[in-house]
Each structure stands twice: as C-alpha cells, then as structure tokens.
Amino acid sequence: MALQEKYKELIDTAIAQGVNDLNVREQEGVLYIDGDASGSIKQQLWDTYERLDPNYSSGDLVMNINSIAGVTEGSKLKVTTNSSNLNIRSGPSTDADIVGKAARHEVVTLVSKANDQWWEIKTDNGAAGYSYTQYLTPL
Amino acid sequence: MKNLTMKTTALLVALVIMGTTFTSCKSGPKDDAVKAAVETALLSNPHIVEAAVTVEKGVATISGQVPDDATKADIDKTVAGVAGVKSVVNNLTVVPETPTVPVAATDVLTNAVKDATKDFPTVTATVNDGVVTLKGEIQKANLQKLMMALNALKPKKVDNSQLVIK
Numbered sequence: 500m501a502l503q504e505k506y507k508e509l510i511d512t513a514i515a516q517g518v519n520d521l522n523v524r525e526q527e528g529v530l531y532i533d534g535d536a537s538g539s540i541k542q543q544l545w546d547t548y549e550r551l552d553p554n555y556s557s558g559d560l561v562m563n564i565n566s567i568a569g570v571t572e573g574s575k576l577k578v579t580t581n582s583s584n585l586n587i588r589s590g591p592s593t594d595a596d597i598v599g600k601a602a603r604h605e606v607v608t609l610v611s612k613a614n615d616q617w618w619e620i621k622t623d624n625g626a627a628g629y630s631y632t633q634y635l636t637p638l
Numbered sequence: 639m640k641n642l643t644m645k646t647t648a649l650l651v652a653l654v655i656m657g658t659t660f661t662s663c664k665s666g667p668k669d670d671a672v673k674a675a676v677e678t679a680l681l682s683n684p685h686i687v688e689a690a691v692t693v694e695k696g697v698a699t700i701s702g703q704v705p706d707d708a709t710k711a712d713i714d715k716t717v718a719g720v721a722g723v724k725s726v727v728n729n730l731t732v733v734p735e736t737p738t739v740p741v742a743a744t745d746v747l748t749n750a751v752k753d754a755t756k757d758f759p760t761v762t763a764t765v766n767d768g769v770v771t772l773k774g775e776i777q778k779a780n781l782q783k784l785m786m787a788l789n790a791l792k793p794k795k796v797d798n799s800q801l802v803i804k
Contacts, residue, residue, distance in 0.1 A: 524739060526738070527794075529739075529794065529795050531739045541786075545782055545785075545786060554778075555781070555796070555798060556798060558795050558796060558797040558798065558799060559795075561789050561795065561796065562789050563789050563790050565790070581757075592749060592753065593753045593756050594749075615790060616753060616754070616791070617753075631753065633754070633786075633787050
C-alpha cells in the first residue's frame with residue numbers, strides 16, 4: 500500500500516477528474532493506474548506524476564491513461580508531430596513500408612483503429628495507411 | 639361397492655407414495671442429472687475459482703473459492719434455482735483475489751517499444767520479462783512523451799534509472 504500513499508495525490512486527482520474505468524492496483528512493487536480520460540486530464544495526471552517522482556526515475560508506477568478510447572471512425576485528427584511530416588505506412592508497424600506522408604498540423608480522417616498505437620488514416624489528398632497514434636490529436 | 643372403491647383408492651395412494659419413495663431412494667441417476675445441471679449453471683459465472691458440486695437426494699453442496707460475498711450469494715441463488723435442487727449447502731470460502739496485471743507478451747512488447755522509441759535515436763530500449771529498460775540519453779523536454787508512449791504498451795515496469803536526462 501506504500502505506493503498508493505506515495506502517489507495519493509495522483510490517484511485523488513484521477514478520481515476527482517472523473518477518469519473512466521479507473522483501475523488502481525499494486526503488484527510486486529509497482530503501482531498500475533489505468534483509465535480513459537481526455538487529453539488535458541491525461542496531461543494533468545502526467546505532470547502530477549512527474550512532480551511526485553521527478554524524471555519518473557523510481558520505476559514504481561505504470562500509468563496508462565488512454566485519451567483516445569472514445570475517438571470514433573470518421574473523426575478528424577490533427578497531425579501533431581514535433582516538426583517533421585507524419586509517416587503513413589502499409590501496416591501497423593515501423594517495419595512496414597512508408598506509403599505516404601501527412602504534413603505537420605494537417606487534418607486527416609480516422610478510418611479504423613488497428614490498436615492503441617496504430618490507426619488507419621486517410622488524408623484529403625488520398626494517401627491512406629497506418630500512422631502512430633502518438634502523433635495524432637483528435638479535434 | 640363403496641368400500642371397494644375406498645380400498646382401491648387407498649391402494650392407489652399407497653402405490654403412488656411407494657413410487658415416489660422409490661424414485662427418491664434411487665438418488666443416483668437423478669442426482670447426477672441435477673449435478674450436471676448445477677455445473678452448467680455455474681459455468682456462466684466467471685468468478686468461481688475451483689468450485690466443486692455434489693448432489694445427494696436433491697441437496698446440492700458447493701465448495702470452492704470465490705472472490706467476494708456477493709459472488710457467494712449469487713451462486714447460492716443460481717444453484718437454488720436449478721430444477722431438482724431441494725436445498726443448497728454453501729461451503730464456498732471467500733478468498734479476495736489479487737488481480738494479475740496483464741503484461742504484454744515479450745515479442746509484442748519488443749516491437750511496440752521499438753516503434754515508440756524510433757523517434758528518439760539516442761535512447762536504447764531493451765525488453766526483458768515485461769520490463770522495459772532505457773539507456774542512452776534524452777532531452778528533458780522529450781522525456782514525458784516517451785514515458786507516456788511506453789506506459790501505454792502494458793509493460794510490467796519501465797526502468798529509466800540508467801537513462802541520462804539532459
């Protein structure tokens with residue numbers, strides 16, 4: 500229970516912010532926090548995590564706040580890469596061939612979700628394939 | 639004539655009673671059928687751990703482990719509702735389960751980690767038994783993004799204690 504004490508503020512924030520399907524459990528010296536929430540709540544929780552455990556260096560928490568669970572097919576997504584274009588690939592892996600690119604801040608359409616990491620998208624120019632969800636922000 | 643009718647009726651009643659008695663004495667096959675029905679009914683409850691059922695003369699005895707009192711009561715109700723069960727002896731013990739955290743399979747996790755760290759060429763990641771170990775170096779500004787991505791892959795643990803944060 501010691502970890503739930505250490506991360507009490509984080510857990511309390513998650514509860515207060517109404518994270519959906521919130522699941523908190525401790526196993527073999529690691530605390531696991533899972534749930535679905537908006538991108539801004541996810542950001543708030545991660546900032547809290549960083550404050551409680553600077554640089555996340557203790558390795559005693561695995562926090563998976565899914566901010567993309569509620570996004571449905573046909574939704575518009577903005578490409579939020581750091582600076583480069585977003586690769587569109589033939590399959591859901593970085594091993595798959597690059598079949599197209601989407602520009603930074605371009606708006607694309609969600610076709611289907613392969614998994615939480617890879618989504619099939621299409622651009623207005625007709626490029627279609629799989630991109631990494633980390634660089635896609637629902638509008 | 640009236641007397642005869644009464645005698646016949648009495649005989650019939652006796653036969654019926656005997657018949658009933660014989661049926662309940664022959665507890666074997668019927669109890670087996672009830673036991674099978676109880677087991678089928680219990681299959682629909684996913685919370686039972688190692689439950690065993692015996693039925694004798696319509697009395698169903700259940701033993702085993704369940705995670706909570708609600709499940710125990712629920713099973714009691716389910717078993718009592720099975721046709722042929724006259725009463726239930728509920729010997730289930732409540733043992734709160736410690737949920738096992740699902741950890742991604744090593745090959746799945748290894749591939750996913752490779753994808754997630756691709757944009758951070760100065761970081762090397764290894765996966766061993768669900769634990770992601772990070773080495774190399776990273777800009778402080780990118781650390782949160784990398785940790786968010788790795789934490790979403792269902793690892794057992796992310797160890798970045800050997801990662802140099804600049």
